[in-house]
Every structure is written in C-alpha cells, then in structure tokens.
Amino acid sequence: MVRAPCCEKMGLxxxxxxxxEDHILINYIQLxxxxxxxxxxxxxxxxxxxxxCRLRWTNYLRPDIKRGNFSREEEETIIQLHEMLGNRWSAIxxxxxxxxxxxxxxxxxxxxxxxxxxxxxTPQESRHRIIDTSKYDQNSAxxxxxxxxxxxxxxxxxxxxxxxxxxSCSDTSSSVTTFVCDDNVxxxxxxxxxxxxxEMDDNFWSEVLSAADNSVMxxxxxxxxxxQFPFLPLPSxxxxxxxxxxxxxxxxxxxxxxxxxxxxxx
DNA sequence: AAATATTACAACCGCGCGCCC
DNA sequence: CGGGCGCGCGGTTGTAATATT
Numbered sequence: 298m299v300r301a302p303c304c305e306k307m308g309l310x311x312x313x314x315x316x317x318e319d320h321i322l323i324n325y326i327q328l329x330x331x332x333x334x335x336x337x338x339x340x341x342x343x344x345x346x347x348x349x350c351r352l353r354w355t356n357y358l359r360p361d362i363k364r365g366n367f368s369r370e371e372e373e374t375i376i377q378l379h380e381m382l383g384n385r386w387s388a389i390x391x392x393x394x395x396x397x398x399x400x401x402x403x404x405x406x407x408x409x410x411x412x413x414x415x416x417x418x419t420p421q422e423s424r425h426r427i428i429d430t431s432k433y434d435q436n437s438a439x440x441x442x443x444x445x446x447x448x449x450x451x452x453x454x455x456x457x458x459x460x461x462x463x464x465s466c467s468d469t470s471s472s473v474t475t476f477v478c479d480d481n482v483x484x485x486x487x488x489x490x491x492x493x494x495x496e497m498d499d500n501f502w503s504e505v506l507s508a509a510d511n512s513v514m515x516x517x518x519x520x521x522x523x524x525q526f527p528f529l530p531l532p533s534x535x536x537x538x539x540x541x542x543x544x545x546x547x548x549x550x551x552x553x554x555x556x557x558x559x560x561x562x563x
Numbered sequence: 564a565a566a567t568a569t570t571a572c573a574a575c576c577g578c579g580c581g582c583c584c
Numbered sequence: 585c586g587g588g589c590g591c592g593c594g595g596t597t598g599t600a601a602t603a604t605t
Contacts, residue, residue, distance in 0.1 A: 312598090313598095313599090313600095333590080334590070334591070335589080335590060335591090347590080347591090348590095348591085351591075351592085355592090384594065384595085385593085385594085386593075386594065387592075387593060387594085398592090398593075398594080399594095402594075402595085
C-alpha cells in the first residue's frame with residue numbers, strides 16, 4: 298500500500314505550534330468542525346498536515362481538556378487502570394475525563410513508572426499502597442497543594458486574554474450553545490495591538506483565574522471578560538458556537554473561557 | 564556563574580484498523 | 585477481493601525548563 302507523502306515533503310510545517318496557528322485552528326473548528334482532518338489544514342489556511350492538526354487539537358486545544366497537574370486520585374486511577382489494561386493509553390484516557398492519552402502516557406513515563414519501581418524495591422510497602430506518599434503531609438489526609446500550571450505547554454500563553462469586564466454574554470441552553478454578545482464589539486479592539494496587552498506577571502494570572510471563577514459563579518449569565526488574542530485582524534467579534542451544552546459544567550478555566558469569541562465575520 | 568544532567572511534555576512517526584469504492 | 589484513504593493508537597524524539605554540580 299502506498300502512503301501519502303509525509304508533511305515535510307509537501308512543504309508543510311513541523312514542530313511546535315505558534316499561537317497564531319492555534320488561533321487559526323481553533324477558529325476554523327469552531328466555525329466548521331473537523332469532519333475531515335486531511336482537508337482541514339488546506340481549508341483553514343494552515344501549512345500543517347491533517348495529522349498534526351488533529352494531534353494539536355485533541356491533545357492541547359480541545360475545550361474539554363482539563364489543564365493542570367494530575368490529582369493524586371487521578372494518578373491512582375491511572376496506575377490501577379494500567380494494571381488492568383496495560384499500555385492502552387486511549388482506553389485509560391477514556392476513563393479519565395478531560396485527560397488525553399498523550400498526557401497520561403507522559404505522566405506514566407515521567408512519574409508513575411519511576412514511582413512504581415521505587416515501591417518495588419521496598420517490599421514492606423503494601424502492593425496497593427503504591428503511591429509515593431513521602432511528599433505528602435503525613436499528619437494530614439489532604440495532600441499539599443501542588444502548583445497548578447493552567448497553560449502548560451511551550452506555548453504558555455492562551456489564545457485569549459482578559460480585559461476589563463465590559464462585555465457580557467448570555468447563555469442559551471440548547472445542546473449547541475450560542476453566545477450572544479450584548480456589548481458593542483469595539484470593546485475588543487482595545488487590545489488589538491500587542492503593546493496594549495496586559496503584562497503577564499503574577500497579578501495578570503490571578504486576575505485571569507479570578508475572572509474565570511467569576512464567570513463560572515455567575516452561571517448562565519456569566520460575564521465574558523475575555524477577548525480574542527490579537528494575532529489576527531479583528532474586524533469585529535461575533536458570537537461563536539460552543540461544542541455542547543456541557544461546556545460550562547466544569548470549573549476549568551480553559552474549557553470555560555477559551556472559546557467565547559472568535560474572529561468576526563468578513 | 565557556567566556547565567552539565569535531568570525532567571517534563573508537546574509533537575512526530577509508523578503501523579494497523581476500518582470504511583469505501 | 586483488494587487498493588486507497590483517513591483516522592487513532594502507542595512508541596519515540598526533540599527541546600525548553602529546571603535542578604544539580
């Protein structure tokens with residue numbers, strides 16, 4: 298069987314994705330979905346192969362991905378499932394909502410495998426007590442808070458940034474949710490040029506997270522404090538289609554906020 | 564402070580499967 | 585039935601970030 302030529306032979310780009318590419322991919326999938334991965338990059342105007350687009354979407358950009366470190370419970374689940382299923386990462390991922398097979402595989406190879414090996418060398422340890430508890434507070438049932446990396450990637454900047462909460466949205470509760478912006482779209486243009494971007498220091502991120510929490514707390518009438526990251530011209534901002542009614546079920550910032558707006562119509 | 568080693572994880576590669584013609 | 589194609593999976597690599605010497 299003859300395979301299609303590989304990306305580089307077709308003059309397609311490889312390597313890390315830029316925020317601009319992410320943005321294009323997100324916008325395209327929001328508008329048209331991803332029925333045909335092979336055709337997608339061409340239609341979206343990306344110099345990537347379909348496979349690369351699919352990987353980027355499923356492993357990083359998908360709105361239902363849970364960002365941040367794995368909880369102790371998740372790690373225990375992975376270990377147990379791996380015991381049952383072996384290296385069937387996708388099967389394991391299917392039982393861990395919001396986690397990708399790639400992420401689980403990485404966690405396994407970087408943390409859990411080593412931990413298991415360590416435990417093997419200490420036979421007095423109960424077979425089922427395979428989690429390394431040494432780093433947890435022995436006097437407390439609660440594990441110490443781990444630092445949460447909400448945007449772990451080498452593209453550590455989300456495609457959307459917060460501005461003043463001028464723009465509000467309302468949520469319709471259909472299975473495919475549409476967001477209607479109440480405010481004048483021009484409020485988005487305030488960050489149209491990079492020099493107007495808020496500085497991304499610690500304060501910046503606490504504001505992001507606090508804004509995210511506020512959005513969730515506000516329920517269906519949450520405020521959308523996020524606008525499009527200005528990689529592309531912003532003729533206008535228009536409502537986008539979310540991926541389903543469960544989009545706002547969780548508390549995850551990324552899931553809740555990265556798809557609120559897209560590039561406006563031409 | 565610089566060099567080196569280690570870790571973490573996004574991205575790539577190749578293979579196999581299923582569907583369609 | 586078999587070839588072409590698209591997709592998903594698991595293994596592996598590349599490299600930035602971090603830790604250690």
